[in-house]
Amino acid sequence: MTHPSTLYIFLLILASSLASCSERFTHSVHQVRQPDHIPSQVPDYADSTVTLAAGEHYGRSRLHTFFYGKHYRPAWTTPVEVPVLDIGTAYGGLKPLQMGGSRQTINMRMEDSTGTEYVIRSLDKEPASALPQKLQKSYLADLIRDATSATNPYAPLALPHMAKAIGIHYLEPELVYVPHDPRLGEFMDKMGGTVALMERRPTDNQSDYSPMGNSEQVKSSRSAITERLTDNDSYFDARLFLRSRLFDMLLGDWSRHEDNWRWAETEYDENAYVYEAIPRDRDNIFYKMDDGPVPWLLQRFGVKPNFQSFKKSINASRLEKLNRSGRDLDELILVQLEWQDWQEIADSVQHALTDEVIEQAFSALPDTIAALTAESIISKLKSRRDALPQMARNYYTTLAxxxxxxxxxxxxxxxxxxxxxxxxxxxxxxxxxxxxxxxxxxxxxxxxxxxxxxxxxxxxxxxxxxxxxxxxxxxxxxxxxxxxxxxxxxxxxxxxxxxxxxxxxxxxxxxxxxxxxxxxxxxxxxxxxxxxxxxxxxxxx
Incomplete structure (x- = not known):
């Protein structure tokens, strides 16, 4: 069998030889291009909506779809009614601060008059930006970008209701359209014309916000891990973290590396802290990857093994691969727990995630998207929930x-x-x-x-x-x-x-x-x- 790295290099060479840099493969995460003229007077965006698709470019020919997969293309190409964000009135008025995030996602931070920060993250992604510059307009870049259609762009909207039911911390994303608003200042050309998810930024004081545990201090993974390793009075809440990790496995979330967590810090003694997990960046849930021969072959050759498709069941081997990005953090925190703890928590999560809770959660999706995608996801999610104790046993055995x-x-x-x-x-x-x-x-x-x-x-x-x-x-x-x-x-x-x-x-x-x-x-x-x-x-x- 060809070694995975050899196959990957071969594909790189092949794809780059098929097409050199070309404007044909120029990409953007913006849904609406900036107009030639921006009016000096800000329009009244109050109660305004726009109707547009998250990614029309994911609509491909039958031949392309046959080879590369249908994925969630209908969800990306179906127009959705989206509220227009008025930064002058939302949350009492918002001030743009800076751009951030990875190169794949357009990300802008804003704050309200109290200093509470919010983050706006583009719905569409540009993973090909991680390639060398000379390949970023190549056929290879186009294929990598196309793989984004394996994600459901609206899926994170369904999570808060389920997370609350099982008793973990969470974020509350809302769907917005960011217009070409001159109040965005220097960020207008980067953020204007974009459909995005907006949520509280998990940082600093969240004492007025129950989804983050009303914590007076939310810390980064670097800060929390450093505190744990330098002071033996501080520790992670392993039982709460396991509840979050079991939820990850139910969702098929394959991107749970350390930077996709924040931590609610509580001082329980002088200079001694306990850290409670706050998961963030839920872009890769309910993944649908292997419904075409090309991605199917890539998975069989071991390319990106954690990219596991969301199915009704998942065996021990696939579960171990799914959790690869979160493995180091699991080994540090979950080492505190014996099998009895895992069993108790798995049973608790399973019982809390009732059929009614799951079905109600997907009512948060736009109606057109729910009609296209919810039934299949709900069916698979219920099946995975029913198998959760066995999933927990399989991963416990792996870590043990x-x-x-x-x-x-x-x-x-x-x-x-x-x-x-x-x-x-x-x-x-x-x-x-x-x-x-x-x-x-x-x-x-x-x-x-x-x-x-x-x-x-x-x-x-x-x-x-x-x-x-x-x-x-x-x-x-x-x-x-x-x-x-x-x-x-x-x-x-x-x-x-x-x-x-x-x-x-x-x-x-x-x-x-x-x-x-x-x-x-x-x-x-x-x-x-x-x-x-x-x-x-x-x-x-």
Whole structure:
């Protein structure tokens, strides 16, 4: 079989050879071109609407559709009545601030008179802008742009009702048309004439806004992860995060990398925080990719394996691929939870997401779009909901095979006990610099039937790793002490053959049996050393 990367390179060469740069493949995310003359007097947009399609250019010939898929082309090409945004009156009046977002999406930030920020994100996308400039007007760019039709542009409108029902934080997008309004100033040529989704920007003080948990401080993933890794008093609400992640799996959302989350911060003690997940950027839900031979073949060759089509069922292998972009964050946060927690939360989400809740959610779509797409999506969503406990079990099993228990840049005391039945109890305590134990901050029992490899990371600080065992463990244990003066201790010869210790040669105490695998090297990888190095594992803004 051709290697995926080889196939991808071949397609790049082939596509670029088919057509050089050409105005034929010039793209825009704007639905309405800027007129030659903009009136100096702002029109009255109050209660105004326009009727237009989100992406007329996705209407292709029968031959093209046969090879590349029907996708959601009818939803993109069907005209929809859209409210016109009047920035002078919306939310008491809005002031444009700056452009932002990725190159694929036109994104503009605005604020009202209280300082609350809103973000406007274009409905259409331009993924080909990520290509080298010489290919951005090529046939290849046109094909990549065309793949946007695999998404339903209006789908995010259905999510708030379901998210509220299952008890997670959420955003409330609204459909707007941004006119060529001179009050947009320097941003008019970039944002004017665009159909977009507008929502509160998840940042700073949201104490007046219940969908974000009335949090007085909403933080980025970089800020929240940094706080968790540098201070062992702060933690993520793993149970709430799992509810959000199970919802992602129900929706078939394959883009859940770190930058697609924000975090409601609550101070529960002096300088100690808990972080609650706020998912954002729901552009890639209910994906319909493999309904043509070309995208079907690309998926079979492993190109973008997380691009999983939304179907009535999803097996363990496809579920693992779907969750690929969110895997690093899952491994950091969900490591706190045992299977019983997953089972309880999956059952709760399943029961909350009733047929009535699902059906009501899709009434938020424009009527014409609901008539085109809602019935099929609802049917598949109900089927996935019914299978949610098995989906949860499948992904839990995936994460449980190799587990990482991560400390912080403060001081921790790790206790690992191999019990008589072969299960392994891991407890992590916060300690003072002198080693005095303050409190238990982590506890979980690992089953050798689920876990093959247990990895412990102390990061910075002076950490202790104590191993107890009356029987030989059936799983492998690897330990990275990281920066600081660390101590390793065990009197059990039975644990030694399965124990690997990695640290520097600097001021560490190692009191273990001879058969222990000890790897001392001053050339330590940054990703195992301290919080700053661990952050390199993540996709952060």
């Amino acid at each position: 095979r190799q587990v990482q228990v991560v400390g912080s840049d403060k001081h921790e005391h790790f206790e690992v006990e191999v019990m008589q039945n072969g299960n392994v109890l891991v407890q992590v305590y916060k300690t003072l610099k002198d080693g005095e134990i303050q409190k238990l901050i982590y506890e979980r029992v690992f089953l050798p039937s689920e876990t093959r490899l247990l990895e412990l990371y102390g990061l910075s600080g002076d950490d202790e790793f104590i191993f107890k065992s009356d029987s030989a463990p059936k799983l492998k244990i690897k330990v990275w002490g990281g920066a600081g003066e660390d101590k390793y201790e065990t009197n059990s010869p039975k644990i030694a053959p399965r124990l690997h210790i990695y640290d520097s040669r600097y001021r560490n105490t190692v009191e273990v049996p001879n058969k222990t695998k000890i790897h001392l090297n001053n050339d330590q990888r940054a990703q195992t050393f301290n919080a700053e190095g661990w952050l390199l594992r993540y996709y952060l803004d």
